[in-house]
Amino acid sequence: MTGTAIEAAALGKRFGRRGKTALDGCDFRLPAGTVCAVVGPNGAGKSTLLSLAAGLQRPTDGTLTVLGEAPATVRERLAYVAQDKPLHPQLTVADTLRFGRELNPGRWDAKAAERIVAEGDLDPGAKVRTLSGGQRTRVALALALGKRPELLLLDEPMADLDPLARHQLMAALMADAAERGTTVVMSSHVVAELDGACDHLLLLGAGRVRLSGPLDELLAAHRLVRGRADASLDQHTVIESRTTGRQLTALVRPEGPLGEEWQVTAPTLEEFVLAHLRASEAPTLRFDGVREAAA
């Protein structure tokens, strides 16, 4: 699949007249067919962005297009799993999936949905209200995948799953997305669960885009350096540096060759993301083809 899955231009969302600004001047483009991680500290605007993309809220500034259209007009082509995973508590698991089929005539994939449920050993006759948080997550993901969406929006989908279930569901989700070219946009606080799964990153901080682009390009623009605390990194953009005794460790965006006084390695995804989360003032970096509007 080619084209753009989501595009934001000067996107803003404010709650109430004098209320909180959740998103402010966000510009980014997400190509179709990618698996994108949305990362950022609490309150950064991740859930707001996902719910705007799902067409459940409207921007107060700028524009957001999803699959080339206004989000509310493409609801049939996307699936959204909210953080609280609202399901009907009185329905059984089987009824819930039946409901999914009725709501999605002509596109419901019963096999895909039933497989997700079966892999969790869920009793199809069990009422949703009797399920654990993790089991409900599984049913919500089954509903979402059964819909055969072109775009899957997942808000911290794995938060209440045990590590084995998380691993297994993540693998099932990624295999399904790869097979069908589904675009997946997934917010998460667990960087380790994104490693190997995501090929794109959108890092938000205080409602603004701080990193946007293919993960490999973003990572390749950074180096982890170790050296003497008195050596200079003046020529480079230092994202974060720490000094322990006489030793300095820093994540940098090199602006030229790094001198021989530095021991240079590629940062892991975790090192890269954590450094950016800690360094909230680091300059924005994007490789998504979007030219940032003048501040």
Ligand SMILES: Nc1ncnc2c1ncn2[C@@H]1O[C@H](COP(=O)(O)OP(=O)(O)OP(=O)(O)O)[C@@H](O)[C@H]1O
């Ligand atoms: N319905 C609302 N009314 C008022 N303020 C809101 C509303 N929803 C979100 N906000 C505010 O907008 C900001 C962004 O919230 P959002 O839930 O999008 O952040 P988040 O990045 O998803 O956070 P978390 O990681 O904690 O889930 C927060 O300051 C929050 O208080």
